[in-house]
Amino acid sequence: MTVTFDDGRPVALDGETVTLAEALLLTGQLARAHGLVGPGGSVLAAGAAVLEAARRELAGASGTVRLPLAEQERRAA
Known part of the structure; x- marks a missing residue:
């Protein structure tokens, strides 16, 4: 998963613009x-x-930031 921040707030997940509430729910x-x-x-x-x-x-x-979620992604990071 890729998280984009603007001024410390998450504004996009995997390139899709999201609100803070959407970011919390989706992640x-x-x-x-x-x-x-x-x-x-x-x-x-x-x-x-x-x-x-x-x-x-x-x-x-x-x-x-690229944040690995899957077990194989965490091992590779």
């Missing part, structure tokens, strides 16, 4: 689909964790 859903969220876990909390991890990887306040 949370992807995290769940890739087994990073348990059955009782909050999708929004997972989305926030994924976006925070991406933001930490970002060198500045704006730019794009």
Whole structure:
């Protein structure tokens, strides 16, 4: 997954413009689909964790970060 930030806020996922709410929901859903969220876990909390991890990887306040979600992507990163 590629997350684009502008002034520290996620503005696009994989090149598609999103609102903050959409970014939280979509990243949370992807995290769940890739087994990073348990059955009782909050999708929004997972989305926030994924976006925070991406933001930490970002060198500045704006730019794009590639964040591996699939197990094979995490091993290759």
